[in-house]
Amino acid sequence: MLRFEHVSLCRGERELLRHAEFAIAPGRVTAILGPNGAGKSSLLLAMAGLLPASGGHVLLQDRPVEELSRMEVAATIAWQGELPAAEFGLTVRQRLELAAGDGESLPRLQQAAARMEVGHLLDRDLARLSSGERQRVELAAIMLRDCPLWLLDEPTAHLDLKHQTLLLRMLRQEAAAGRAVVTVLHDLQQAMAVADEVILLDGKGGVETGEAGGLLTAERLSRLFQVELMSFAEGQLLLPDYRT
């Protein structure tokens, strides 16, 4: 579906990605992990064709993403990034309608809102919601778009435990139904629980990709995050020692 061929990515002078090679396949959840500033969000933007690669090719369904029109990309990719601007006063319903495109049926809109538990907020002003509620509206907007590839930038940010759980279960269900899901995550346990594949960025251009089970080890992640991690429950639980 989406393939990176020798892709390099720069932000200013810094090289975030050097000759990266990987593919995103339908039916899989891919987690992107790395320290702050390593380029996780930039990588997502490059996948969405919103940040040009400084070398190599980003191929979306075998065509270079920069040769596709924005409409063509938008038909395939749904991107969730930072919370959108709210100073001009949109309601939740209007924000969802903007994501849905013209002539979207009302039941589908209500269904997406209900899945993220924002159905009761439809007529509220976006600017008057809490960050968590706004994040749920953004996720409902992604669901509404029904694109085969989802790119999610910290979708669990601002969410309470209940909604994080709701969301992560949903990501698994969507992947099981054939969707390709790429998500930036900070929580190692969550990544281990939902990811089939991982992309690890070290912030110096280095990229490691592969099966989640193989890459999410205490030793490798300790090195990546520069924090000593201890392994519990046969490697299913990785924790730093907070008390030293």
Add this chain to the structure above:
Amino acid sequence: MTGMQRLLASLLLLAVIVYLSLAMGDVWMQPFAKLSDTDATILWDLRLPRLLTALAVGGMLALAGAWFQVLLGNPLAEPYVLGVAGSSAAGAVLALFLVPDSAWLMSAGAFAGAWLGIVVVMFFAPLGRGSLLLAGVVLAAFWSAVIALLMALLPSRSLVLAFGWMLGDLSRSPLPLWLLWLVWGGALAAGLWLSRSLDRLLLGEKHAAALGVNVPQLRQRLLWLASAVTAVAVTAAGTIGFVGLVVPHLMRLLFGSLHRPMLIASAIGGGALLMFADALSRTVAAPAELPVGVLTAMVGVPLFLWLLVRRDG
């Protein structure tokens, strides 16, 4: 109130404003009564064209303001924010400096100045939103300095003309009425054509792009459109302030932020506000006329603050 009730109330208000604007002035006239020939001339040959000019100019300023606000992602943006009004005023004052007393040449100078300002701004168009706004603010300061320099050198007779123009004057638009209405209607049509993309731009540039909007192209179009419409409005009536800043917000409060209803309401509401302010400017100190730009602020500020407090209070 529902949307429909709000629309009907607005249309009723518009009709009242049109009626009052025709009737008001140094002499009160009943537009539908039997009038003497002199009164009929005043009403239909002087007041009506001026009213129609105000409607178009106010509408253009409000549209341009709405576009600049969404283009720059900043609620404080208005038609003059990127220095187009400043360069236009500099052009007008320069023309007065070269040939004193020529109102026609002053208008030509204003138009040329506006386009010079647009060309300069276009040079900075590829910058990000924040930098573009800053560039515009700095350019506006530069044009102010040019104006101040020229004003210091102007003879006092020309100063009066220059001040009057800068505070807005609907009495002697050098542009034919049909042209103003054509630009006004064309601007609204273009705005409606872009409305879906503009709505998405409200979410921010990245979100709009992710939803399929070609953001660089849209920015380019908006910048040209808003600047050109501002140039025409300023050439017609000088630098009337406030309408372009406040009317779009007023209409968002009344009709919501989606651009289709909001742009239609701004195009008409901006015109109505300017028309009413102009009628007041002809009336309150009659037979003297006050600068219309002063009245737009005096009418608009209380109205806007009242709506703002009602919404957030």
